[in-house]
Amino acid sequence: MKLRVEELEVGRVMEATFWVNPQEGSRFRYRATHLDGKRAPKVVLSNDARIQPGVPCLVAIVRVDKPDRDDHGHVEVSYVRPAPFRIEGVYIDPVVSKKLQILLESGLNILLDGPQGCGKTTLARSIAQTLGMRFVLFNCGAVVEASDFLASIQVRASASGQPITDFVKTELLEALEEAREHPEVRYLLFLDELNRCTEGARNALMPALDATRKVFHPIENRFLAIPENVQFIAAVNRGSEFTGTFGIDAAQLDRFAPLQMDYPPPDEEVKILRARHPSLGKALVERIVLAADAVRRSPEVPGGLSVRATDEACVYLEHPLMEGDHARMLPEVLKSSFAGRYAGRWGDADSDAGAVWAIVEASLKESA
Ligand SMILES: Nc1ncnc2c1ncn2[C@@H]1O[C@H](COP(=O)(O)OP(=O)(O)OP(=O)(O)O)[C@@H](O)[C@H]1O
Ligand SMILES: [Mg+2]
Incomplete structure (x- = not known):
């Protein structure tokens, strides 16, 4: 499956995945070998700063250098937009996929709503992978009090037999702290079964999800700012008993962009x-x-x-x-x-x- 040079008309838009160009001294930072999944007859090069290594994108052909030589030259391209999601083994509705891509680019919180087992968790995980984001899943089903989001209390016996209370950080807190230390990594924090935690606990999480972007750190007794590189996706799992209702009130819902999913056709x-x-x-x-x-x-x-x-x-x-x-x-x-x-x-x-x-x-x- 190899493309022919004649197929590479200037202006044609094709999909490519770039990596940092290993060629030293090249004026192009990014290099790809395939266009639309087929091997390109020449290396594909670009200097467009919008390209993210490893993330598929659509590019337009700007110039084909040395078209009549098959051992030399390159194809120069410019960035057009991110490629549509295509995740191996996962079906995504094309409209949902477009909306999701836009929401992820804009950094808005997303609420996935769909019947049980329609692929909410699978989708969120796969998207994080495709976009090179770190995926952290937190199940809200076991959250009773606000502090449970960030820490759990564990009691153990000391050498003298006295009980000692430990605060153990949840994956959510660990991710928030890690995100602050690694501003170059994007984190996708998945709040699974958000409708299953208690109302009060959910309320305490709300400032994390609006412009305030703060949560109370129960171990250090202070507010923790949510770093820019953190994005939230929540899912509501509607068991049969919840048909037609969410158990999430309007003010809480308003902090998310809701996205409906359904079973694959x-x-x-x-x-x-x-x-x-x-x-x-x-x-x-x-x-x-x-x-x-x-x-x-x-x-x-x-x-x-x-x-x-x-x-x-x-x-x-x-x-x-x-x-x-x-x-x-x-x-x-x-x-x-x-x-x-x-x-x-x-x-x-x-x-x-x-x-x-x-x-x-x-x-x-x-x-x-
Ligand atoms: N659209 C899909 N594409 C591929 N696999 C899917 C899809 N939807 C569901 N599955 C498969 O079905 C199983 C359940 O999916 P998943 O856990 O993502 O559903 P969910 O909507 O998060 O369910 P729940 O509401 O119970 O949390 C997984 O094995 C998953 O791989
Ligand atoms: Mg799920």
Whole structure:
């Protein structure tokens, strides 16, 4: 897969990932070898200060030096804009992806809202990786008091048997302190399950998220400024009992740019699962995903059905113990992997699990 020189018209916009040019004395700081994923016929060089090494971007061709020599010359390009996110093994809705990229560039706090297991955590982690940001995950579910965000108290016995109280810093506090020492590194602090912590604790975090950008340091008893190189993403995990509500009040919500996510479309989910379970046939994976899709669309079923559930079904079916018996085992697997995630039993038509099983059974019949 090599590009031809004739394909490199001046003005054409292509994607490239640059690294610092190893050539000593070159007037170009950045160098790439590929354009649009294909090997370029000459080295691609640029001096544009907006280029970040290792981060894919779109560039425009400015000049092709020595076009008729295949052993010499270079392609000079200028920076256009960051490349659209494309993360291996992760589906991102194109519109969500654009919005997310803009929010990350602007430094605004982001609130990812979507049904359980639709990829909120996966997405945030992958984006941090692609942008070369340090990703720190903090689960807010266990936070009861404001100080729990930054420290936990641990009691141990001293040599004399007297109890000693230690303050242990949380990952969040460690990241904030580290960020101050490394202004050159960008930190993405992920506040997972923000709706699960207590209201009061969440309120105490609010000044960290608005223009004040300060939090109270419970160990040193002073306010800690949030460094510029720190950005927050929060996710709300809506279990079935939370459908339609967040438990986050308007003033708290207002400190975030909200971004809605949903399950990948069925064909994309099939791709994700097939990449992970290559030994399973396409038709089988499609049947699993179609059944999940039917459950997710049903207005009778509360909450979502995670990609974890479809993935789990694939884990079962690709096991040697199931070999040659997929037709019989598929419904059995979905009884536990799908219906088993809901209240009640699959055999009880009046329960949520029973409603899910009825939908799955109908879908399997249709796709048979
Ligand atoms: N869009 C996606 N692309 C690739 N994998 C996905 C996607 N969505 C979900 N998954 C897979 O599904 C599983 C659950 O995803 P993840 O933990 O990111 O969901 P979540 O929205 O954060 O869930 P929760 O609401 O429970 O926190 C992971 O194994 C993940 O790889
Ligand atoms: Mg999550």
